[in-house]
Amino acid sequence: MAARNTARKRAFQILFEGDQRGVDVLTVLADWIRHSRSDTRQPPVSEYTMQLVEGYSEYAKRIDELIAQYSVGWTLDRMPVVDRNILRLGAYELIWVDETPDAVVLDEMVQLAKEFSTDDSPSFVNGLLGRLKDLKPSLRREAE
Numbered sequence: 001m002a003a004r005n006t007a008r009k010r011a012f013q014i015l016f017e018g019d020q021r022g023v024d025v026l027t028v029l030a031d032w033i034r035h036s037r038s039d040t041r042q043p044p045v046s047e048y049t050m051q052l053v054e055g056y057s058e059y060a061k062r063i064d065e066l067i068a069q070y071s072v073g074w075t076l077d078r079m080p081v082v083d084r085n086i087l088r089l090g091a092y093e094l095i096w097v098d099e100t101p102d103a104v105v106l107d108e109m110v111q112l113a114k115e116f117s118t119d120d121s122p123s124f125v126n127g128l129l130g131r132l133k134d135l136k137p138s139l140r141r142e143a144e
Helices: 002-021 025-038 047-070 081-096 102-116 121-143
Strands: none
Touching: 002 025, 002 047, 002 081, 002 102, 025 047, 047 081, 047 121, 081 102, 081 121, 102 121
């Protein structure tokens, strides 16, 4: 599933850019889509990337609450920006995207942390998303 892997990476990059620029992720997504249509050097934004970014945007407030609640010793604003956005994407896909197996979400987010963040980040991401995975049934009920 290289296409889904690429879609997740691009969705993470869009979330990261929005966070860094202080701009809504849907605005960044629209920019990426516009650039991909006007510049042949830019890869197209896949349907799955759009689904991930739009889905995250819908639940952003709740996702940030969950990350803040279950990240022991870390506030959202103190977290490295990369980790915060990997966790946001992972939390959305883990809790609200039923067709992706939980183990795949955890593995993909850990891989993003290995590629883009610190040596300590993969275990932090895995631990926090693992906790959310264990709580997933009750978190889904709360959200609905």
